[in-house]
Amino acid sequence: MHNGSIHIWPRGAFFLMALANLDGSFTGTIYARNGLNDEDRAADVTFPSITKDEAAARAFLSKYFPDAQLGPNAAAELISNPQSKLGSVRCNTHTAVVSGVPYLLVGDAAHAIVPFFGQGCNCGFEDCVVLDEHLQDKSRPLAAAFRGYSAQRLADTNAIADMALDNFVEMMSRVADPKFLVRKAVETAIMRELPQKYRSRYTLVMYSYNPYSKCLKAGQYAACLLEDLVAHCGISSVDE
Template structure:
């Protein structure tokens, strides 16, 4: 027996990903069926390997998003960081993609979005540590960090 969707991984609703997560289960299952046919034992095993890390990741990110929305969206420092984040995305569109965009607007696996999101948070924290306006952003340092810590993403058009 194979569980899909909320039956396998109900999550808190704060990333708005519940149904998409179930659809991803379906497309993963279809790909495995194309590859292995009705070899159910193998198919179920590979399905779990492919999906568990990703559904665990979105479960964690959905909780983090709740905390962010509850505690941080009125904080000027947080809003400034969001501004810098968007400027970095504009400058390095295939390298620096905000976590929210990776999850919501691209077909990037949740676990990849979570891991890259953590790296980007660290870069943002360092770049924003001693500035209060975007004009003071050290673009040379930003480019060095982004290019050395992030690999280019394959983004579907």
């Protein structure tokens, strides 16, 4: 496998992701909706059932990921490595005054997000930039600066949280949908031919200073545009 790429095996209610290590090996992680709990019957597996013993783990990996280049110890590692939960943090405000003292939450304390857009750390850095802008007026009360910061950041931190969750769904299921792949191919062609006129949501987030909320809205508009374009032009395969 190419060690400069993210490798994903989508399976509907869960997916396997492999990321390269510095030594050229790969670390694989299985991400699942609701942790594949018993009530999640979209997939005929649960974490308790696939990790009860090596035979069950091996059967699961062989059935769902026969095309992944798994190591000889994959089943044992699936059982021995810990299971963890991912989640998001959202606040109605990032600031409060307690006993006359203004307090402010930044970073993960205010807006932790799932890792599927790769923006957790960047979002925290952006907090610092925006906060610094609100602290430039030295005559402004600190509580007022915090309120201004919070009012500005809420829409953007909620937007990147939404986009990160949407990317989870994309990795888990959409990338296996031929219609989705057609839309992505059309989008790539448009960006190649009109680089100054069109950029994907991913590109806007990663390579621009546009606020997350603006990137989210642009991505929603682009998704509708691409869907209409593919439908009206009768494009049904990536080759077309």
